[in-house]
Amino acid sequence: MRAATADRERTVDVLKAAFAEGRLSAAEYGERFEAASTAQTYGQLARLVADLPAGPMVAPQMTVAQAGPVLVPVPPTFLAPPPQRRTNAVAVTSLVLGLLCVPTGGLLGVPAVITGHIGRRQTAERNEEGDGMAVTGLVFGWLSIAFWATIMLTVAVFG
Known part of the structure; x- marks a missing residue:
């Protein structure tokens, strides 16, 4: 399914968080940023963040509410079309x-x-x-x- 600009921006946000936490080097962040900017589908975006945690690691003294929202591109759910009914x-x-x-x-x-x-x-x-x-x-x-x-x-x- 084709990705929208908002989906690419969410992926970049996840990459920025991973870079800020030290999970990505500057070169790796740059490569993934370019790939996210030119990605056309959800699959391409999902591959860019597949090896990263869904959000920032929450320290034990912090609650999930204090950590803030987790911005992860959500791939669409593909449902199979209902089976066509037979004609009697x-x-x-x-x-x-x-x-x-x-x-x-x-x-x-x-x-x-x-x-x-x-x-x-x-x-x-x-x-x-x-x-x-x-x-x-x-x-x-x-x-x-x-x-x-x-x-x-x-x-x-x-x-």
């Missing part, structure tokens, strides 16, 4: 069957409804994606069943 295959099947109800004249309505209900249950149980696809398959399936039921009822009454 039965929900996808329901969507496809539901959409195919239109060109097939509603013949796939019942399978679309059945797979839609199964897909919704599985997406909830398995924490998978695809609930919207299952619902779409259900809607198209029920619409085609309602269409055919209306046609049959009309034929029976007027036929």
Whole structure:
């Protein structure tokens, strides 16, 4: 991750404290100061102070509050992205069957409804994606069943 100017300044402060305590020679301080000034990433800054204590050594008679704040560059925490949830295959099947109800004249309505209900249950149980696809398959399936039921009822009454 790229370092900001404030991060480089904190690293220089740690180097100054180490030099003042005698932990670094003048030449070593100069080299590390130059490297800190041109560092581009947190990793480069962290390497410059990795062998130094986090802050000034606190004498036994001093408390931590008297020693002052410790200025150490804190590298960012890299969290892995959450795993991508799988898409339920039965929900996808329901969507496809539901959409195919239109060109097939509603013949796939019942399978679309059945797979839609199964897909919704599985997406909830398995924490998978695809609930919207299952619902779409259900809607198209029920619409085609309602269409055919209306046609049959009309034929029976007027036929």
